[in-house]
Amino acid sequence: MSIRLDRREFFMGVACAGTAAAAATHSTMSGFSVPPMKRIRIAFIGIGDRGSAAVRRVCRIPGCEVEVLCDLRKEAVDANQGWLKKNCISKAAKRFYSGSNECWKGACDDSGVDLVYVAVPAYLHARIELYAMNAGKHVLVEVPAANTIDDCWNIVETSERTRRHCMMLENCCYGQDELLAWNLCHQGVLGSLSHAEGAYIHNLTERQLENSFRNRNRPKKSSLHGNSYPTHPLGPICLYLDVNRGDRMDTIVSVSSGNFTWKDYIAETFGPNDWQTKMEVDRGDINTSIIKTARGRTIMLQRDFTTPRPYSRINLVQGSRGCFWGYGWPARLAVARKPGGEIGKEWMSQAEYDEYAEKYRHPLWKSVGEIAKKVGGHGGMDFIMDIRWAYCLQNGLPLDMDVYDLASWSSIVECSRNSDLAGGVPVELPDFTRGAWKTAKPRVIGNVDLAKMGFNLSAPIKKKDDAQLDV
Numbered sequence: 001m002s003i004r005l006d007r008r009e010f011f012m013g014v015a016c017a018g019t020a021a022a023a024a025t026h027s028t029m030s031g032f033s034v035p036p037m038k039r040i041r042i043a044f045i046g047i048g049d050r051g052s053a054a055v056r057r058v059c060r061i062p063g064c065e066v067e068v069l070c071d072l073r074k075e076a077v078d079a080n081q082g083w084l085k086k087n088c089i090s091k092a093a094k095r096f097y098s099g100s101n102e103c104w105k106g107a108c109d110d111s112g113v114d115l116v117y118v119a120v121p122a123y124l125h126a127r128i129e130l131y132a133m134n135a136g137k138h139v140l141v142e143v144p145a146a147n148t149i150d151d152c153w154n155i156v157e158t159s160e161r162t163r164r165h166c167m168m169l170e171n172c173c174y175g176q177d178e179l180l181a182w183n184l185c186h187q188g189v190l191g192s193l194s195h196a197e198g199a200y201i202h203n204l205t206e207r208q209l210e211n212s213f214r215n216r217n218r219p220k221k222s223s224l225h226g227n228s229y230p231t232h233p234l235g236p237i238c239l240y241l242d243v244n245r246g247d248r249m250d251t252i253v254s255v256s257s258g259n260f261t262w263k264d265y266i267a268e269t270f271g272p273n274d275w276q277t278k279m280e281v282d283r284g285d286i287n288t289s290i291i292k293t294a295r296g297r298t299i300m301l302q303r304d305f306t307t308p309r310p311y312s313r314i315n316l317v318q319g320s321r322g323c324f325w326g327y328g329w330p331a332r333l334a335v336a337r338k339p340g341g342e343i344g345k346e347w348m349s350q351a352e353y354d355e356y357a358e359k360y361r362h363p364l365w366k367s368v369g370e371i372a373k374k375v376g377g378h379g380g381m382d383f384i385m386d387i388r389w390a391y392c393l394q395n396g397l398p399l400d401m402d403v404y405d406l407a408s409w410s411s412i413v414e415c416s417r418n419s420d421l422a423g424g425v426p427v428e429l430p431d432f433t434r435g436a437w438k439t440a441k442p443r444v445i446g447n448v449d450l451a452k453m454g455f456n457l458s459a460p461i462k463k464k465d466d467a468q469l470d471v
């Protein structure tokens with residue numbers, strides 16, 4: 001017995017079951033590309049921590065122009081323009097929008113903009129994505145791209161109707177370990193894949209208490225049940241398992257632990273009689289979900305913002321021939337001689353692992369890794385992501401992640417919450433491809449040609465400046 005939440009599919013089923021009209025209204029965005037864009041004129045919307053870091057990275061990519069800066073706070077616009085003038089005068093922005101809650105509409109309507117790069121608080125993402133695509137702009141948006149299933153469907157349908165890219169900036173898909181794992185999966189080293197595990201374990205307890213601008217802009221209830229921040233671990237896993245390209249996420253069960261750490265933390269911080277200690281907060285320390293795919297694979301996903309545990313995304317993928325488990329150091333690998341072959345109790349030695357890591361290093365990390373590490377952004381993966389979408393747009397290629405990835409990964413926010421609230425019952429996950437996952441072409445995360453992009457490879461690579469925000 002599972003809960004079906006996919007209102008859109010239900011309504012469509014009633015309205016147009018079995019008619020050719022239903023299929024005709026949707027032209028797939030899987031494999032979609034636009035003619036090469038040599039210049040990409042960009043509006044940055046939301047230039048707080050994350051958006052400012054993006055401005056600093058993207059301005060280094062030849063052909064990417066910082067056309068517009070937009071933020072509710074004028075001081076954020078001024079600070080970013082000041083940085084550009086000091087460090088990269090040729091890329092200083094030309095127009096500015098700030099000062100009102102809907103200032104982003106000006107940036108989306110700006111006729112000199114091709115693409116909007118959205119890094120506002122998550123609850124605003126969907127509104128801006130929809131408005132921007134309707135204004136004819138391509139969209140790159142921070143994570144998660146939407147918080148509800150209805151918004152996910154609206155974004156999919158708007159992208160299909162307007163023929164605009166809408167890609168979620170899931171930077172973890174470009175991590176060195178994640179792209180190595182992707183390569184191991186796609187070169188057959190791990191055999192037939194059966195299972196993966198991922199997590200966002202990030203001890204942010206004290207930051208959650210801060211009365212910071214960041215927190216004031218977050219809807220307070222968003223993280224209370226289920227997994228409100230699923231895409232960092234889930235994105236790479238979906239790329240390993242070819243979700244939306246040969247498989248799809250079918251059902252989820254989600255449960256949360258009790259609220260122990262937050263309670264103890266508040267009591268010790270404010271004392272037993274403080275109102276904050278007495279307030280009941282219905283938030284579990286750790287949320288765990290299990291997703292089952294249509295082809296019968298399983299994904300274990302965790303969210304934990306509170307407990308004192310070192311940061312981890314787990315990042316494990318299991319196949320019939322072997323297993324990769326790696327977030328940061330030490331990553332681990334076990335490979336059997338034949339499917340199911342016994343491998344004993346040890347992971348392979350560091351020397352053997354290094355040989356595999358070198359042999360299967362993703363081409364993007366081979367060609368851009370050194371530059372990316374210097375420019376920064378989570379160890380370089382953010383810059384690799386930016387170079388890759390810019391290269392795809394400049395060369396008329398499909399983007400690595402499409403609107404179906406955006407929707408299916410983001411839909412976990414609402415579906416996990418509903419399963420958790422109902423005590424962990426299975427909840428059906430929407431098929432945003434409407435069956436096209438069965439025939440969609442495989443995804444190819446290819447390389448970039450830095451010389452062709454106009455990077456001057458003989459010039460010394462500028463180290464990341466002190467103001468680079470690694471968020």
Ligand SMILES: NC(=O)c1ccc[n+]([C@@H]2O[C@H](COP(=O)([O-])OP(=O)(O)OC[C@H]3O[C@@H](n4cnc5c(N)ncnc54)[C@H](O)[C@@H]3O)[C@@H](O)[C@H]2O)c1
Nearest residue numbers: 046047048049050071072101119120121122142143214471
């Ligand atoms: N991919 C990652 O690794 C990563 C890391 C951190 C945050 N994020 C995501 O990035 C987004 C931004 O996070 P952040 O940490 O930079 O937050 P932040 O609060 O530092 O920045 C948000 C900015 O949006 C602006 N803003 C708020 N309302 C606005 C409006 N109506 N119009 C225009 N601007 C508005 C704020 O003034 C602020 O400058 C969030 O969605 C978050 O989930 C992603």
